[in-house]
Amino acid sequence: MVSYKHVVYWHDTEQVVPGDPLRGRVDCDVCIVGGGFTGLWAAYFLKEAEPALDIRIVEAKHSGYGASGRADGFVTPTVGKDIQALVDEFGLDRALDASRAVGRSILEIGRFTRRHRVDADYEANDYLMVATSPAQVKRLEHDRELAERMGAAQAEVLSQDATRELVGSPALLAGMRTGGALVNPFKLARGIARTVRDMGVTIHDDSPCLRVEPGIRPRVITTGGEVTADKVVLATNAHMDAFPPFRRKIAPIWTYAMISEPLTDGQLARVPWAGREGLVEAKSLLTCARLTRDNRVMFAGGPAPYYFGRDKRQRNMNRPEVYRKLYAEFLRFFPMWADVEFSYAYGGVADVVRDFAPHFGTLAGGSVLYGYGYCGNGIAATHTGGKVLRDLALGKDSDYSRLLFVDGEHRRPPRSFPPEPALYLGARAATRLMDWKDARS
Ligand SMILES: Cc1cc2nc3c(=O)[nH]c(=O)nc-3n(C[C@H](O)[C@H](O)[C@H](O)COP(=O)(O)OP(=O)(O)OC[C@H]3O[C@@H](n4cnc5c(N)ncnc54)[C@H](O)[C@@H]3O)c2cc1C
Numbered sequence: 001m002v003s004y005k006h007v008v009y010w011h012d013t014e015q016v017v018p019g020d021p022l023r024g025r026v027d028c029d030v031c032i033v034g035g036g037f038t039g040l041w042a043a044y045f046l047k048e049a050e051p052a053l054d055i056r057i058v059e060a061k062h063s064g065y066g067a068s069g070r071a072d073g074f075v076t077p078t079v080g081k082d083i084q085a086l087v088d089e090f091g092l093d094r095a096l097d098a099s100r101a102v103g104r105s106i107l108e109i110g111r112f113t114r115r116h117r118v119d120a121d122y123e124a125n126d127y128l129m130v131a132t133s134p135a136q137v138k139r140l141e142h143d144r145e146l147a148e149r150m151g152a153a154q155a156e157v158l159s160q161d162a163t164r165e166l167v168g169s170p171a172l173l174a175g176m177r178t179g180g181a182l183v184n185p186f187k188l189a190r191g192i193a194r195t196v197r198d199m200g201v202t203i204h205d206d207s208p209c210l211r212v213e214p215g216i217r218p219r220v221i222t223t224g225g226e227v228t229a230d231k232v233v234l235a236t237n238a239h240m241d242a243f244p245p246f247r248r249k250i251a252p253i254w255t256y257a258m259i260s261e262p263l264t265d266g267q268l269a270r271v272p273w274a275g276r277e278g279l280v281e282a283k284s285l286l287t288c289a290r291l292t293r294d295n296r297v298m299f300a301g302g303p304a305p306y307y308f309g310r311d312k313r314q315r316n317m318n319r320p321e322v323y324r325k326l327y328a329e330f331l332r333f334f335p336m337w338a339d340v341e342f343s344y345a346y347g348g349v350a351d352v353v354r355d356f357a358p359h360f361g362t363l364a365g366g367s368v369l370y371g372y373g374y375c376g377n378g379i380a381a382t383h384t385g386g387k388v389l390r391d392l393a394l395g396k397d398s399d400y401s402r403l404l405f406v407d408g409e410h411r412r413p414p415r416s417f418p419p420e421p422a423l424y425l426g427a428r429a430a431t432r433l434m435d436w437k438d439a440r441s
Contacts, residue, residue: 004345006317008070009259009296010186012344018062019197022204022225028054030393031220031229033209035059036068037378038371039235040192041386042393047199049390055201056229058222060208060239064189067237070348071185071379072257072288072300074127074278076178077103078377080357083146089355094404096150098357098384101403105383106181109188118191120183121293127180127278130163132171132332136282140176143282147178167279168272169333182278182290185379209236212243214364231393234370237378238312238349245363246370248416251427252312252349255376256322257300258330259292259344263337268295270336279333284434287329297340299330303435304350304376306427309420317346350376353414360388361407369393371405373414 030046032039035057043055059065079086079098086095113122131137140157147155155176158166163175193203204222212232213219220227240246279289287301303322323345331338353359353373358381360371369392371385378385384400391401407413417423 004258004323004342006346007344008186008346008348009257009292009298009344010069010073010184013184014187014190016062016190018205019203020205022056022058022207022222022227024225025228026056026225027228028056028202029229030055030231030233031227032057032233032235033212033220034066034235034237034239035063035189035193035203035205036066036235036237037189037192037382038237038385038389039233040068040189040196041383042233042235042371042389043196043201044192044199045386045390046393047196047201049394051199055196056227057196057201057203058207058209058220058227059203059205062205063193063203064186066239067348067350067378068189068382069186070257070346072298073183073185073290073379074280074288075106075109075181075183075379076127076377077106077180077380079381080373080375080377083143083150085356087146089357090404092149097399098404099150101384101400102380103179105380106179109183109380109383110181113188113191116191116195118188118195120185120188120191122188123182123276125180125182125275125277126177127182127280128163128166129176129178129280129282130167130172131174131282133173137174139282140174144176165272166275166277168270169279170335171333177277180278182276183379184293188379209242212368214368216365216367218364218367230367232368233389233393234368235372235389237372237374238351240351240370240372241310246372248419249359249414250351250353250372251306251417251423252310253352253376253427254305254307254316254347255301255350256303256319256326256345256347257298258323258326258342260297261341261343263295263297263340267337267340271334283438285431285438287326287333289330289333297334297337299326299333302326302329304431306424306431308424310423312349319347322347350374352376354417355414358385358405359407359411359414360385360392360405361413362392366395
């Protein structure tokens, strides 16, 4: 299995022709910093609402380079860490509003791909939360009760046999089907970028923003130029710490994935998986598995390390100890695939906040907006977030601007994480605790 390269598999599925970097001084209505899903959806919904707006995106590398283009591709209604954390923090009604909005986003992303002919391998397969221990079965039961209280009448915990009929893994003791889809996240990001370009948005690739100078009309300074705009939207996810108000608001937590060679017909036949559902294990440091369009198996999740000093460097993709653990977990789920070769092993950074749910809001009297804090569950939530940012930018009071995500009257910005070395020690202790709890479950 050990012949992998540390390259994001999805990046090999579509070639990138980068846009021109920003040069010189320009003026526009809205300047978005960051070309991931948050920035791209914000541009899309703003342009749809107000076609005359002059919108520019400045992106450090190219659209989809960050978390968006390296996500595992599970489009789920999860908001932040998990639904229980959301209910605990915000109460049932507000959690319900947020999770319904994000649930709608799953369907709307599918509609977007069809309407704009974006070939993002969107498969509306649902996803299957599974249990591999009695304690996890209890957790599924608990999640089912919660789902029922939140109005999901069809929630049902499936027996061991019924679960293994869906996915033929001997590790599975129970499962629960939940609405969701799978995508190729990089193709989705590239597709949204093409669509917004066609709508008239300018995307400047290779244009890292060095700083934002606030003011009535804030200025975005990049390595090659500067943009003055009525509104600036900060959408840099795990890199929000580059901007002073957000310096200690997020902990960049790494998460990893392995992708195999395309499975042969013989290998595919060994594991019944006709519905191709995304599979997620019901535990804190979750592991998940899925098939890609060309029938590779992805196995992802597991250890979620934080590296000292907020280390987000790409060299952290080379972590053999992480892949050893992930591969051992893969064999626990799929011992019949011991001959499967893994050719990609890579990781990316998720933006964890202390209250485990995304934050959107405004600064500097409304001229600077932000959206971040998805805690590793952002494919659908960024789509909802794009509408939140649209309404905040246009000053519209709406169902979206009133969601629990928005900092203001009903919600405070997240508490700051402590400086180093306390952050490093705290993050390690938290991961160990989750690991210990998962091992006992
Ligand atoms: C490995 C991994 C797996 C994941 N799997 C899933 C999943 O299966 N399902 C799910 O729902 N969520 C998943 N997530 C989370 C999800 O990918 C993110 O929540 C979501 O993509 C966040 O989008 P974003 O636009 O806010 O951030 P990003 O996609 O990170 O976009 C931020 C962009 O800003 C750019 N940037 C950074 N600094 C600057 C700067 N100074 N100037 C200009 N540009 C800058 C970056 O290059 C990047 O393109 C996963 C995350 C990771 C890391």
